[in-house]
Structures are given as structure tokens and as C-alpha cells.
Amino acid sequence: MALWLDQQSEGFERQFAAFLTTKREVSEDVNTVVRAIIDDVRLRGDAALAKYSKKFDGIDFATTPMRVSEAEIDAAVEAVPAEVLGALKVAAVRIESHHRRQLPKDDIYEDDMGVGLGSRWTAIEAVGLYVPGGTASYPSSVLMNAVPAKVAGVDRIVIAVPATGGAVNPAVLAAAKLAGVTEIYRIGGAQAIAALAYGTETIAPVAKITGPGNAYVAAAKRHVFGTVGIDMIAGPSEVLVIADKDNNPDWIAADLLAQAEHDAGAQSILMTDDAEFGRLVEAAVERQLKTLNRADTAAASWRDFGAVILVSNFKDAIPLANRIAPEHLELAVADPDALLDRVRNAGAIFVGAHTPEVIGDYIGGSNHVLPTARSARFSSGLSVLDFVKRTSILRLGPEQLRTLGPAAIALAVSEGLDAHARSVAIRLNLER
Amino acid sequence: MALWLDQQSEGFERQFAAFLTTKREVSEDVNTVVRAIIDDVRLRGDAALAKYSKKFDGIDFATTPMRVSEAEIDAAVEAVPAEVLGALKVAAVRIESHHRRQLPKDDIYEDDMGVGLGSRWTAIEAVGLYVPGGTASYPSSVLMNAVPAKVAGVDRIVIAVPATGGAVNPAVLAAAKLAGVTEIYRIGGAQAIAALAYGTETIAPVAKITGPGNAYVAAAKRHVFGTVGIDMIAGPSEVLVIADKDNNPDWIAADLLAQAEHDAGAQSILMTDDAEFGRLVEAAVERQLKTLNRADTAAASWRDFGAVILVSNFKDAIPLANRIAPEHLELAVADPDALLDRVRNAGAIFVGAHTPEVIGDYIGGSNHVLPTARSARFSSGLSVLDFVKRTSILRLGPEQLRTLGPAAIALAVSEGLDAHARSVAIRLNLER
Numbered sequence: 001m002a003l004w005l006d007q008q009s010e011g012f013e014r015q016f017a018a019f020l021t022t023k024r025e026v027s028e029d030v031n032t033v034v035r036a037i038i039d040d041v042r043l044r045g046d047a048a049l050a051k052y053s054k055k056f057d058g059i060d061f062a063t064t065p066m067r068v069s070e071a072e073i074d075a076a077v078e079a080v081p082a083e084v085l086g087a088l089k090v091a092a093v094r095i096e097s098h099h100r101r102q103l104p105k106d107d108i109y110e111d112d113m114g115v116g117l118g119s120r121w122t123a124i125e126a127v128g129l130y131v132p133g134g135t136a137s138y139p140s141s142v143l144m145n146a147v148p149a150k151v152a153g154v155d156r157i158v159i160a161v162p163a164t165g166g167a168v169n170p171a172v173l174a175a176a177k178l179a180g181v182t183e184i185y186r187i188g189g190a191q192a193i194a195a196l197a198y199g200t201e202t203i204a205p206v207a208k209i210t211g212p213g214n215a216y217v218a219a220a221k222r223h224v225f226g227t228v229g230i231d232m233i234a235g236p237s238e239v240l241v242i243a244d245k246d247n248n249p250d251w252i253a254a255d256l257l258a259q260a261e262h263d264a265g266a267q268s269i270l271m272t273d274d275a276e277f278g279r280l281v282e283a284a285v286e287r288q289l290k291t292l293n294r295a296d297t298a299a300a301s302w303r304d305f306g307a308v309i310l311v312s313n314f315k316d317a318i319p320l321a322n323r324i325a326p327e328h329l330e331l332a333v334a335d336p337d338a339l340l341d342r343v344r345n346a347g348a349i350f351v352g353a354h355t356p357e358v359i360g361d362y363i364g365g366s367n368h369v370l371p372t373a374r375s376a377r378f379s380s381g382l383s384v385l386d387f388v389k390r391t392s393i394l395r396l397g398p399e400q401l402r403t404l405g406p407a408a409i410a411l412a413v414s415e416g417l418d419a420h421a422r423s424v425a426i427r428l429n430l431e432r
Numbered sequence: 433m434a435l436w437l438d439q440q441s442e443g444f445e446r447q448f449a450a451f452l453t454t455k456r457e458v459s460e461d462v463n464t465v466v467r468a469i470i471d472d473v474r475l476r477g478d479a480a481l482a483k484y485s486k487k488f489d490g491i492d493f494a495t496t497p498m499r500v501s502e503a504e505i506d507a508a509v510e511a512v513p514a515e516v517l518g519a520l521k522v523a524a525v526r527i528e529s530h531h532r533r534q535l536p537k538d539d540i541y542e543d544d545m546g547v548g549l550g551s552r553w554t555a556i557e558a559v560g561l562y563v564p565g566g567t568a569s570y571p572s573s574v575l576m577n578a579v580p581a582k583v584a585g586v587d588r589i590v591i592a593v594p595a596t597g598g599a600v601n602p603a604v605l606a607a608a609k610l611a612g613v614t615e616i617y618r619i620g621g622a623q624a625i626a627a628l629a630y631g632t633e634t635i636a637p638v639a640k641i642t643g644p645g646n647a648y649v650a651a652a653k654r655h656v657f658g659t660v661g662i663d664m665i666a667g668p669s670e671v672l673v674i675a676d677k678d679n680n681p682d683w684i685a686a687d688l689l690a691q692a693e694h695d696a697g698a699q700s701i702l703m704t705d706d707a708e709f710g711r712l713v714e715a716a717v718e719r720q721l722k723t724l725n726r727a728d729t730a731a732a733s734w735r736d737f738g739a740v741i742l743v744s745n746f747k748d749a750i751p752l753a754n755r756i757a758p759e760h761l762e763l764a765v766a767d768p769d770a771l772l773d774r775v776r777n778a779g780a781i782f783v784g785a786h787t788p789e790v791i792g793d794y795i796g797g798s799n800h801v802l803p804t805a806r807s808a809r810f811s812s813g814l815s816v817l818d819f820v821k822r823t824s825i826l827r828l829g830p831e832q833l834r835t836l837g838p839a840a841i842a843l844a845v846s847e848g849l850d851a852h853a854r855s856v857a858i859r860l861n862l863e864r
Contacts, residue, residue, distance in 0.1 A: 009782045010772065032692075082847070083847045084842050084843065085613075086839070086842075087838075087839035087840075087842040087846075088843070089841045090836075091839065091843065093541075097543070097628045098549055101539055101541075101551075102551065107533055109532075109533075111526075111529070111530075111797070114785065115796065115797070117530055117796070117797055117798060119533075119534065122776045122777075124774070124778075124809065124810050125809065125843050135848060136471045138847050139846070139847070140843055140847065141844070145463045148538055171846055205749055208810040208812040222654075222657075225665075226656075226665055226667075226805070226807065228810060229807070229811055233657075233658055235658075248858075250858055251855070251859055254851060254855040254858050255855050257851035257855075258849070258851040258852045258854070258855040260851070261849060261850065261851045261852070262849075274583075282749075284551070285619075288851070288854070291816065291831045291850070292846070292850045292851055293791075293848065293850050294849070294850065294851075297707075298851060312803040315668045340825070343555045343823070345554075345557075345559070345821075346823050347823065347824070348823060348824035348825070348826065349823055349824070349825045349826070350826050350827075351548065351825060351826065351827035352827060352828070352829070354829050354830050354832070354833045355826055355833070355858075356833075356855045356856055356859065357826055357855070358827050358840055358844060358852045358853075358855045358856050359826060359828060359833070359836060359837075359840055359856065360824070361649075361840070361852065362839065362840040362843045362844065363836045363840045363843070363845075364547065364549070364826045365549055365841050366549060366824040366825075366826055367548070367824065370482070370824070371821075373658070375658065375661070376821065376823070377556065377557065377639040377821075377834030378556050378639040378640040378660060378661035378821060379661055379821055380821045380822035381822065381824055383551075383822065385817070387810065389777075389803075389809075389810060389811055390813065391775070391778050391780060391781055391808070391812075392777065392780035392781070392792070392798040392799065392802070392810035392813055392816065393772075393780070393781045393783060393790050393798075394780065394781070394782050394783065394791060394796045394797075394798055395782075395783035395784060395787055395790060396784070396786050396787045397784070397786055398545070398634070398786050400786070401786045401787070401788075401791070404522075404791060404795045404796070405791075406519075407518070407519035407522045407794065407795050408790055408791055408793070408794040408795045409521045410516050410518075410519040411516065411517045411520070411523065411571070411572055411794045411795070412790060412793075412794065414516045414571070414603055415570050415571070415572065415695075416567060416725065416726070417690070417693060418693065418723070418725050418726065419686060419689035419690040419692070419693045419720070419724055419725070419726075419730060420690045420693070420790045420793065422686045422689075422690075422720070422792075423683070423686040423687050423689075423690040423788045423789070423790045424788055424790050424791065425684050426680075426682055426683055427683055427785075427786065427788065428550075
């Protein structure tokens, strides 16, 4: 049974506010361990990587090379079933063509005073992509991180992936090859983040690290932030499905479970104006749960964080949706366009009943790395913009400096910055 | 005496690499204190704010209201000298017109398969801008943070500024008014960051916090990151001036000192191909230092972190500049355009000898909040993009789902995600 909230009931506002602040993650305090690992990798480089990889992943770099060879990657491509490889190719092409539209344009211009101004975009030179090991080692995530980096024009795209016992998921290697990844290392955890940020004898440092990971990886990313750039610290996934009673309850139940099966901390929310439909969906969830390979995870997520929110009408639902600021928002209603424009906070919106969120996970072309835990209020999904940076350009001649200089001097003086004032005044032969 | 490095000398590479990693900040470990303050503000709201403001800023909210009134703001505008107010107005207009060009455009389209895809940009609903107190309380920084937020369409722009003894710099209030700030609170330090992030009885929470601050403010921003967005954690400022011998050494010296006077940890670097010119600039620095009100700060910065790098020629200088990735780069050479296109990593570039960096600090129109400490390798200066976020939109009809669905199912199955596969299969009447 999921939590039920009714917009028309007394106490709804209080309950909804509490619901919004529910914590879905255990925040393990791993900082001490992580800091020690990072310091060790900075100090001892490859030797430290070897030590931790042996300890945590059971892999010996004396017998298995840290870097995955071209031959191994090619063999992996061969080993991936044709259907999966074909699907990865379709996905890569669609992701690339969508992300190509995100490439920002330089804007270099002269204003009416003759001052040259400009914004110039350049690609980050090298990025590291963390890929988790084990069951969360998703080839789709490799595409979602590496393709935008490639489109941006990043020169070096480096993957770190822990390989328990030496094996890396062949589909991950195939996706990496398709996406144009340049280097792949069998390393994981905080030690991998440290190696990417600071470099070792084998691994040249990168300038930015993206990709999901466990608590150790997240803490390490937070720690190296500043030395390198990082993407968001992703939390458990969530979906908000706004659905009217004309939907097939089984479709909606499947969508809720697709989110729930990711993680026991994932959150699936149904918002509907029809209590009976809500009950039908809930029953369908219970029924479908039984046949899932990850039933335990999905059941825990639905039980602990699942919710059905009964709204007075769909117009009133949107302000609530904006407060939830869901990572994924499905609009499975007869007239989704009536709601679409009023949604302000959401990572991605899936319009109409024939757009299950899963299409966005794999094949739609948009990115599946999206802001979780209400961070869509202030941040965006991964895009080409995450792999470029902008340089401002300013160009004055003597005439423009004469026109603008006095105002700069006035402000510098008012801020008590003598040398600032002089740097302008001296060029205008003014006393300062 | 600044450090001298000569590109043609033996050992240059080693010296330059060490120079790049010089730490210019004492990283005080203030985390324990900061965490306690944040927890207290979360728990006790206004009462905690009152306690810390009394303790750290000597201000009593029983007699001075926490929020700065409209009347007080209007009085401040009157109190600011006409010349300064006029300069602030010119700056605000120029910043606004430059930043308006940064507003991203929505991109909603249908691909050749009939799949609807889109990127839609919306403004963050509420942002907080931290303004330091004391001598670092710069009205120019208020404009640089608040104007882009206003251009982005942010509804609530909230300033937190510590007011030692109750007084806020009138020029800061005037700049806030010009920029369209909606609320100003007399609070500072970690407690102000906590109040902005979590809200109190008086202050509604914001979704993102920008602006510079001391070690406590920086640690608090790092701590609340995730709950709200934050801008970069800014370090001490730096400038790299690439100058040929045809420059007036006094102009270049003034530019180096304009950076050095900010902070003892600031860094000013001259790169030239002429040792004699380098010595002339150095002599001019020593001469000009004597007359600065902030001579002690500037002298310490120049002594500890200043550098003259002698290059073989200016073409060879650019790869070094890209490794330094300076916040500010001046190209004071006869043909700056020959170098401009090869610069990849820099926060802002100032082209030609008549564009001192100080113009960018105040009046050029571009933003003066720029990536420090080599972070221009992976990040950009503040812009309108920092105050908006992007929502992806995906829209399939039955036909598109039939075309793309099987590939999504194949990938879901290969990743072991049953419910993902079912969410698509069930809509296509496929067994799953």
C-alpha cells in the first residue's frame, strides 16, 4: 500500500509539505574513509590504485592491465547480442542528433558605442565518466554521458568502471566504443574519482567528472569539486504520473514500477482526480509486482515512498507538481497540452499515454541524466552545455575607454580600490 | 620581487607545473562550526538567526528589523553620491543589455519519425544573493549577480548582507534597487546561507544561492548544495597579462596591482618575451605600490604569488596560458587577434592595451563573476544560464512507440529491468 493524500481533505497542505521533505536516502558518513583514499591516490598514484582495486574489486593489476585494451573492446562488441547492439546504435544516433541541437553558438558583436563584446564557447579538454559496476553498470548511461561530451568536442573521454574480478560488462564496452570514448580503466570507487581528478602515472587527469555512483563515489566527487568540475550528485530516481481515469491502469502501474525497480529509495507518485482509478492502479501494481525479477526492490520503494495523490482537478495538480519538481513527469491525460505550459519544475516531461518514461531512458534521444530530489527547481538534465565552457571577450579602443573609463573610476573609488581606479586613469592621463 | 620563470631555462617545465599547483588559500576547517549553525537555523529559524547576528554582527533584531525597509533603501539611494549612482546606472544598463543576449531559446521540434522532442527553459523561481559585509561589500557584485537573475525572469531575488552594527553600505542598497532585488535581509555568514536554503519564519526559502563570501559562507554553500543550487565556490582572483615590450610598463603594472589589491591570495602574472620589459614592469609595480591604500594586501599578493614568465615568443605563450586557465587574461600585444583564437581556457579575455581588466569589473557589460583557480578549464563565468533550467519534452504517438519500442525493450531486458521492458511492451500488446 502506498501513501494516499487527498487534496480536498483537511490537513492536506501539512501532509503534502511533510511528503515533500521525506528523505529517501541514508546518508552514510563515508567522508573520513574517502578522504584517506583520495590522499593516498594523490600521493602514491598507481600503487594506491592497485591496492584499493585489489581490496575492493578483487582485481590484480599485475595480471590484468588497468587499461582495457582495444582488442578487449572489439571482442566485447562481438559478444553483445545483435539485437542489443542494434538498439544501442539506434539510441546513439538519436541521442547524438538531439544533442547536436544543444551546441551553443558564439556571440561576438560590437555595441553602438563601438565596444566589442563576446561569448565564446569551447569544449572541455578532458572529461572522466564514472560507470558503476555490478547490476547498475548500464550501457544506456554510457551513451547518455559520453555522446554529449563527444558532440561538445571533448578531446579525451575517459571511463572509469570497477571490474569485479576483472570483467567489464561487454555492453558497457560496446556503448563506449559507439560513443567515441578514448580510454577505459578498470577502476572504481573513491580511488577512481581521485585518479581522474589528480592523475596517476598511467592516467592523465581530466577537467570534469560526470556519472552516477554509490555513496563513496558521491562523497569523492563532492570532495574533488573545485579541482575538477562535477555534474550533479544524483539521488534515487523518481516519477510523477498525472493520469486521468481513461487510462489503462496496467499501463500506469507498469510506469510506476519501472521507476520503483531502480532502487528501494526510488519514488513513484500517481496523481489523479479519480479515487477509483487510483485504487485500480494500486491493485495493478500489486499484481504486476509478483512477476518482476527485482520485485523486492520495487515493492520496498512502492511501500516506503510510493504515493497516490488525489487532486480536485488537473489544473490544481500542476502547482503541486511544481513543488514536487519531479525528475520525470508523465502527463497521461486527455489534453496534456492544457497542462504542459504550466509546468515549471520538472527534469523531463513525457506527453500523452503513448510516451512512457522508459522511452526517455533509452531511445527517445533526450538525456536520461536528470535532476532528482526536487533539484529540478534549480538545475537541468545533462546536456552538451555540461561539456563546454564560455569565455567572455571585451575589446575597447582609446575612444571607448575615454567614454566608459570615468564611470569605472567612480565605482572603483567608491569601493576603495585605488589600483583599479589607477589602471583606467593612467591610460586616460588622469591623476589618480 | 615576484617569482621569475624562463621558458628557455632548463627545469622550466618542472617549475611551471609546481607553479600551477601552488595553493593560494588557507583552507580553514570550519565545517564543524558551520554544520552546527546550519542545524540550529533549520531547527529554530528566526531565533537562531537573531542569536548569531547578535554574536557575529553585533546587531539586535529586537531594535533593528531583519529586513531592510523600502524607506531605508530609498534613503540609501539619496545618500549615494550622484557620480557613483550615475556610474551604477550605466553599469546596470550595459550589464542588462549584454546578458539579455544570453537568454536561451526553447527548441521544440518533431524529428523525421514524428517524435516530438523539446528543450524548454524556465527561470528559477527564487534565488538568494550573498553580499559580504565590510570592505568587500561591493555594489558592482550586486549588479553582476542580480541583473542576470532579473533578465532570466527570476521572481524573487533575495539579498543577504551582514550589517555590522546595523548599517548596510548605501551603494549596495542602491545597486540592489537598480537591479530589481525584491528582498534584503541584514544577515550574514553560515546562518544566512542556512536561512536562504531552508527558510525561517521571516524568510521564505530560495532554490539557488549565488555570491561570494568568506570561508564560513563557502563551507555553508558547499553544505547546502543539493538542497539548493549554488554557483561556483570562488577563490582568490587572478590575472594573466600577456604583454609585449611596446606597452607602457606603468599601465601593465597598474593592471597587475589592480588584481593584487583584492586579496593577499590574489595572483598577478606577467608573461612577456622581453626580460628588460619585465624588469621595467616590476620596477613600476614597486613604485606604484607605495601610493595604494591597500598597499599591504597588494604587496603580499605580489610577493607571495606574483610572477613574471619569460616566454620564447607569444605563440609559445598560449599553451602555457591555457594550462594556467586564468580568470582574467589581458592580451596587450600588437596583434592580439593572432593569439585570441588559440586561447581555450580563460574566464574572460581583455583584448588590446586599451582594455584593462578593470573595465570588465565594472562597466563593460560582461560579468565579473568568473572561474578562479584554474576552473576555467571546466566552468564559465556567471550568466543568465545560471538562473534558468531546462526541461526536456518527449512526445510519441502510437506509431512512434511501435517503431522505437522494440529497441527500448531490448535495452531494458539487457539491463535486467523487467518493469522497464513491460512499460513499453504492455502498450504494444507484446508479451513481457
